[in-house]
Amino acid sequence: MWRTIQRALLIVLAGSTVGLVTNAISPRGIPYIAPPTPRLQASDIVPFQEVQELWKGGATFFLDARSPADYAAGHIANAFSLPVEDFDQYYPHVAAMLTPDSSIVVYCDGQQCDLSHRLMVKLRALGYGHVRALVNGWTVWQTAGLPSHRGEQP
Amino acid sequence: MKIVSLLLRLALGGAFVVAGTLKFLQPATFAADIGNYRLLPHEAINLLAITLPWIEVVAGILLALGVWRRASAAVIAVMLMIFLVAIGQALARGLDVRCGCFGTVEARKVSGLALGQDTALLAVAVWLVWRERN
Numbered sequence: 593m594w595r596t597i598q599r600a601l602l603i604v605l606a607g608s609t610v611g612l613v614t615n616a617i618s619p620r621g622i623p624y625i626a627p628p629t630p631r632l633q634a635s636d637i638v639p640f641q642e643v644q645e646l647w648k649g650g651a652t653f654f655l656d657a658r659s660p661a662d663y664a665a666g667h668i669a670n671a672f673s674l675p676v677e678d679f680d681q682y683y684p685h686v687a688a689m690l691t692p693d694s695s696i697v698v699y700c701d702g703q704q705c706d707l708s709h710r711l712m713v714k715l716r717a718l719g720y721g722h723v724r725a726l727v728n729g730w731t732v733w734q735t736a737g738l739p740s741h742r743g744e745q746p
Numbered sequence: 747m748k749i750v751s752l753l754l755r756l757a758l759g760g761a762f763v764v765a766g767t768l769k770f771l772q773p774a775t776f777a778a779d780i781g782n783y784r785l786l787p788h789e790a791i792n793l794l795a796i797t798l799p800w801i802e803v804v805a806g807i808l809l810a811l812g813v814w815r816r817a818s819a820a821v822i823a824v825m826l827m828i829f830l831v832a833i834g835q836a837l838a839r840g841l842d843v844r845c846g847c848f849g850t851v852e853a854r855k856v857s858g859l860a861l862g863q864d865t866a867l868l869a870v871a872v873w874l875v876w877r878e879r880n
Contacts, residue, residue, distance in 0.1 A: 607801030
């Protein structure tokens with residue numbers, strides 16, 4: 593019994609050590625302690641009523657911050673995929689269509705989802721001045737029965 | 747019973763090697779998945795995202811190889827219990843989060859299915875711990 597516990601602790605220790613070392617040398621490494629994410633301000637959020645008008649107006653870009661797989665499984669019609677986790681890879685495809693003055697709505701899924709928020713922070717840092725987030729976007733959109741598409745990026 | 751236990755060790759150990767590998771390949775995604783479960787303080791999330799996948803891999807390899815069987819099965823059992831609590835509370839609170847169980851290859855959300863899978867794996871792990879006593 594005691595020997596099993598000792599060995600189990602050794603396994604945990606060994607795994608943790610490999611993880612900590614690997615993270616330090618890996619190009620995909622992440623900070624050991626994440627910097628706090630700033631909270632969404634009221635002005636960062638686009639109300640659902642308004643978002644429908646923006647969508648009908650057709651002049652607003654809708655960007656899906658979720659993974660490409662989630663996007664392919666279903667997304668707001670005419671939205672483009674810009675997964676925040678693979679931002680550098682996908683951004684060039686979207687960048688050609690955008691100008692700093694473009695009206696942009698970002699969304700992900702779930703009340704607690706912070707992907708759209710993180711995407712908004714990234715886009716603003718690149719100079720886009722009119723980015724707002726639709727909270728719980730995909731769920732809200734679907735629930736309202738609004739047009740959606742399936743499939744990969746057009 | 748020997749062959750059954752061998753097959754179960756390979757299956758359970760293999761599952762953990764795969765699950766751990768998929769997670770350590772995308773640490774940022776896994777950290778986000780952990781965060782979405784809303785269980786841990788902000789400061790602990792990345793540390794767990796960095797260490798947990800490798801604990802899964804090390805325990806999985808040992809179990810599959812038959813080294814320190816009881817200890818590696820016990821570590822896996824404890825991890826499965828923790829996952830069970832995490833998934834259970836996410837379901838109970840109605841959180842709409844990605845499971846994160848096998849990295850992003852399965853984009854599925856936490857569900858009763860994930861709970862059932864976890865329970866089945868836990869039963870295997872507990873049986874192995876029991877079997878390898880002495």
